[in-house]
Amino acid sequence: MQILIAEDDQIARMLLQNTLKKRGYEVLCAENGRQAWELANTYTVNLLISDLDMPEMDGFDLCRKIRASSRDDYIYIIMLTALDDKSNLLRVFDSGADDYIPKPFDPEELEARIHTGVRVIALERGHKDLQRVIGSSRDKLRVILDSMNEEIVSVDRNLSIASVNKAFIRRQEVCFQDVIGQTITNMDSVFDDPSSRVQMVENIKSVFKTGEEKSENAVSGDAENERQYKELTFLPVKDSQNEVSQVVIVSRDVTEQRRKTMEIYDLNRNLRDALNQVNIKKQELEEAMAQLKLTQAQALQTEKMASIGQLAAGVAHEINNPTGFVSSNLNTLDEYQEDIDSLLKAYRELLTGLNKDVAKENLSSRIPAKIDRILDLEQEIDIEFVQEDIRDLIKDCREGTDRIKKIVLNLKSFAHPGEDKLVTRDISQGLESTLNMVNNELKYKATVTMDLGDLPEIQCYPQQLNQVFMNILVNAAQAIETHGEIKIMAEHVNGNVEIRISDTGSGISEENIPRIFDPFFTTKDVGKGTGLGMNIAYNIIKKHNGTIDVESTVGKGTTFTIKLPAGRIDDLKSGASNRT
Ligand SMILES: Nc1ncnc2c1ncn2[C@@H]1O[C@H](COP(=O)(O)OP(=O)(O)OP(=O)(O)O)[C@@H](O)[C@H]1O
Numbered sequence: 082m083q084i085l086i087a088e089d090d091q092i093a094r095m096l097l098q099n100t101l102k103k104r105g106y107e108v109l110c111a112e113n114g115r116q117a118w119e120l121a122n123t124y125t126v127n128l129l130i131s132d133l134d135m136p137e138m139d140g141f142d143l144c145r146k147i148r149a150s151s152r153d154d155y156i157y158i159i160m161l162t163a164l165d166d167k168s169n170l171l172r173v174f175d176s177g178a179d180d181y182i183p184k185p186f187d188p189e190e191l192e193a194r195i196h197t198g199v200r201v202i203a204l205e206r207g208h209k210d211l212q213r214v215i216g217s218s219r220d221k222l223r224v225i226l227d228s229m230n231e232e233i234v235s236v237d238r239n240l241s242i243a244s245v246n247k248a249f250i251r252r253q254e255v256c257f258q259d260v261i262g263q264t265i266t267n268m269d270s271v272f273d274d275p276s277s278r279v280q281m282v283e284n285i286k287s288v289f290k291t292g293e294e295k296s297e298n299a300v301s302g303d304a305e306n307e308r309q310y311k312e313l314t315f316l317p318v319k320d321s322q323n324e325v326s327q328v329v330i331v332s333r334d335v336t337e338q339r340r341k342t343m344e345i346y347d348l349n350r351n352l353r354d355a356l357n358q359v360n361i362k363k364q365e366l367e368e369a370m371a372q373l374k375l376t377q378a379q380a381l382q383t384e385k386m387a388s389i390g391q392l393a394a395g396v397a398h399e400i401n402n403p404t405g406f407v408s409s410n411l412n413t414l415d416e417y418q419e420d421i422d423s424l425l426k427a428y429r430e431l432l433t434g435l436n437k438d439v440a441k442e443n444l445s446s447r448i449p450a451k452i453d454r455i456l457d458l459e460q461e462i463d464i465e466f467v468q469e470d471i472r473d474l475i476k477d478c479r480e481g482t483d484r485i486k487k488i489v490l491n492l493k494s495f496a497h498p499g500e501d502k503l504v505t506r507d508i509s510q511g512l513e514s515t516l517n518m519v520n521n522e523l524k525y526k527a528t529v530t531m532d533l534g535d536l537p538e539i540q541c542y543p544q545q546l547n548q549v550f551m552n553i554l555v556n557a558a559q560a561i562e563t564h565g566e567i568k569i570m571a572e573h574v575n576g577n578v579e580i581r582i583s584d585t586g587s588g589i590s591e592e593n594i595p596r597i598f599d600p601f602f603t604t605k606d607v608g609k610g611t612g613l614g615m616n617i618a619y620n621i622i623k624k625h626n627g628t629i630d631v632e633s634t635v636g637k638g639t640t641f642t643i644k645l646p647a648g649r650i651d652d653l654k655s656g657a658s659n660r661t
Pocket residue numbers: 552556557560584586587588589597602603604605609610611612613614615616639
């Protein structure tokens with residue numbers, strides 16, 4: 082705290098100086114007003130105690146000069162007045178002094194007045210800081226308001242414009258100085274038509290009256306493409322008494338925003354139309370798909386019919402072939418029959434002749450001729466060949482009818498796979514009887530070995546299992562070109578009866594292995610195979626809750642492994658599904 086003393090009286094100056102120093106103040110001394118003015122401008126002075134009457138510059142002038150000068154800190158000024166000099170007091174305060182103290186001064190009183198001064202200085206300093214803060218806030222606010230795109234204008238109760246921002250100046254194409262103090266209703270640029278002027282005045286007055294914010298939308302411009310849309314907000318500015326002192330009008334140009342909203346609205350409508358189109362297309366597509374499915378189903382049906390036709394053709398061919406040679410054999414046999422009849426007739430005639438001759442004891446005459454006739458006839462019909470051929474023909478016929486029987490049996494199984502009865506049986510019997518049945522077909526092609534372990538009885542449809550064994554064995558024989566081996570093995574393993582039938586035939590190519598159980602899959606020439614044998618086998622084994630697997634190497638041979646569960650299989654159903 083630095084105190085400047087301005088006193089021309091040396092003793093009075095010294096007294097003051099000592100008193101203040103003793104109380105811990107820093108003190109500067111001047112002999113007259115001019116010197117004090119210079120010191121006040123050179124040093125930071127917080128408080129000035131000045132005499133009134135001084136040479137060169139008196140206390141009043143010093144005081145006025147200090148007050149007129151701009152300085153960072155406030156100087157608290159106490160004037161020294163004569164005790165009886167009350168008349169000067171008014172001048173003291175007029176010149177800008179804060180207080181006075183009569184001379185000769187009382188140190189206690191001086192101290193008290195200095196304390197008051199200190200408080201005022203602190204208050205002044207706080208006030209100044211506050212003003213600085215307010216000033217900088219105002220500046221910031223101005224920057225913000227000026228940077229805004231919205232036009233902002235504030236008016237007082239008389240509708241005079243108090244302030245505007247840069248956006249307002251720019252859009253209204255006016256000058257700041259010309260605008261401030263103008264009545265807003267006189268500004269033509271702000272209003273397009275009288276009705277908007279009336280409306281705005283009403284809004285401003287309403288905000289002054291109610292203290293409530295208001296807003297409204299305004300449109301200007303006639304032609305659609307020149308039209309401007311604005312959103313106006315009227316905000317109250319209240320003073321310390323909570324009275325509305327100004328109304329701030331914020332005008333936001335929403336033309337672009339509205340245009341975008343309209344665009345979005347249009348886009349939405351287009352999108353909706355497009356979606357409708359897509360839905361119509363989707364529906365058309367779904368109908369087309371349904372039609373396609375129907376066509377496909379029909380095509381499949383046609384294909385099925387074709388397969389059945391193919392099967393029928395195959396079966397017809399299969400049956401035709403043996404039927405052909407059986408019928409041709411029967412023709413030959415018919416001819417043989419006629420030959421044999423005529424031979425027998427000749428024998429009978431010979432016999433009758435012989436009988437008559439014996440009766441007449443006339444053994445002479447016609448016998449040799451008849452014997453010659455028989456011998457000729459025997460030679461003619463080659464009776465030895467006929468006898469042998471008859472045997473062959475009958476054998477062929479039997480084979481033919483067997484084949485027909487097998488084909489019919491296969492077809493029957495295919496059409497009615499479950500007519501057999503569920504019984505408990507040792508499948509060894511079935512394997513043996515089947516082998517006997519097909520042995521004719523196998524014996525020329527392969528050496529057949531059978532190795533059957535101790536097998537438990539299982540629940541099964543025995544006839545159907547026989548059919549499985551037969552189909553596998555016949556395939557095995559057909560796969561062997563000249564001569565090979567067929568092994569039949571069966572054992573009881575892990576609760577299953579496991580049957581393995583292997584051959585040393587041609588084997589099955591890798592790509593065909595997954596197809597051999599498909600119905601009508603055959604690699605055999607048309608008429609030689611229906612492609613049903615393995616499919617029937619697969620379905621029968623599946624019906625027994627068993628499995629059938631194949632392992633094969635081209636050129637080496639094939640092994641079929643069948644596993645049938647050994648326990649009771651009460652849930653075996655005659656109607657189990659087929660692999661189709
Ligand atoms: N042991 C085997 N060795 C080689 N190929 C086989 C064997 N078993 C089956 N195949 C192949 O599987 C195909 C299908 O056999 P599947 O028994 O179902 O019909 P197929 O013998 O052709 O006619 P069929 O209905 O007269 O039995 C056969 O054409 C053959 O290509």
